[in-house]
Amino acid sequence: MTASPGRWPQADSSVEDFEDVLIIGAGISGVGAAYRLQQMAPELSYAILEGRERPGGTWDLFRYPGIRSDSDIFTFSFPHTPWRGDTLLAHGEDIRNYIVDTVYGNGIDEHTHFSTSVRAANWDSSTDLWTVETLSDGVPKTYRSRFVFPCTGYFDYSGGYTPDLPGLDEFSGQVVHPQQWPEDLDHSGKRVVVVGSGATAITLVPTLAADAASVTMLQRSPTYIASLPMTDPFTTITQRVLPDALAHTALRWRNALLMVGSYQLCRRAPKTARWVFRTMTKAQLPQGYDVDKHFKPTYAPWDQRLCVVPDGDLFKAIRSGRATVVTDRIARVTADGILLESGDEIPADIIVTATGLKLQAFGGIELSLDGKRFEAHDKFVYKGHMLEDVPNVAWCIGYTNASWTLKADMTAQAVAKLLVYMRTHGYTHAIPDRAGKPVESRPVVDLASGYVTRSLDELPKSGTERPWSVRQNYILDRIDARFDDLTESMTFGRTVPATVAGPASVDARTG
Known part of the structure; x- marks a missing residue:
């Protein structure tokens, strides 16, 4: 292996299945990362390893009735590929098709290995290479790469969370988790109870109510729910008068600013936000409905993720009598x-x-450095996408208070810029380095939702100051990205052939 400034050394020609970058996951994050690599670092080779048979990620996995985005689609879609629809919220099938079209329309499919699940990855500091162990169609296969980019989100694809419900095994009917929705499930004329009140539940209830004998949403406590119109005059006019790309950009920015503004209002003036939510909800429910019992949460707005319903469909189902909300606890x-x-x-x-x-970090992949496994929850996140002391790995996670893709695309661009910088300077590793600086920690996912609080030990830590903090503010993150210093708190280095005169590697600590 050679190493000289100005170019990125390649692996020895005898190394099979080598790529400069391995992207793990062909969902919206992985496809977006591939697009940015092709655009910003076309000289680098890459491959996507996808455990499923098709692209789409979350949108290929979840197939329950009514599945849709709970963020507006103009910010949830890619900035470089205009969304062609005119509704603010999009159905799951349409999002899946959009991702598939992006894959095949940009040649990303030629770099994608489907039915290839990643089991483990080990970093070898003597070569500055990752060895990635996979199962491809059930057969073990090894890849090697300079850089690994898990775009796996932060939940476990193998199954969702079901609490311990006493007597569940005695139930004579059918029990279904939305993450494993049976294709042949017929709910027509059936009595359905949906346990939960989050985004999935409020999507399911009005959809199931169209054909079921009855649908009951059973919740322990209420959730903040806002009604969003499926279409609005600004979107209609913008798409009518502007070219597709320009209209998409304008709508993306308009909606992003609205999200940031509404979030800031909720956090800075929670009493006002509570009043607004209650007033809007009450106006959509039958007269005399017990709003405070069923739709007045005990927590402040955005302590947990805000849920959105299109055109108030949940409230329409309640008004029609086709759906009922019960707030109580399960005895058995x-x-x-x-x-x-x-x-x-x-x-x-x-x-x-x-x-x-x-929740699950890195798709459940077992990561190790020189054969020694490390635990993600012991590490601080660097600039929202890398881990302290871990070389050549980036992790894509989106916003919790805005569209996932807003953050995912910034991460994809940041990784591409870093890779170009490394290649230009001949560096073969980049390691985020706190240099012993004490950092106060906080959860990387700053929500009080049950699915977050019960799984915090699965995720890395966020600090309270840059570059170790994970921030939930698109505008400030955009500014930081514009003026980002790639060398801040980063140790760069390169492997060189071992000789009697010197070591096998050279490091340059910066920042």
């Missing part, structure tokens, strides 16, 4: 339904456990 599941702590019982033919996700 019976053969014919759910017995509540209040003594009431809800009859059911189908129980849907919309009870959340299981």
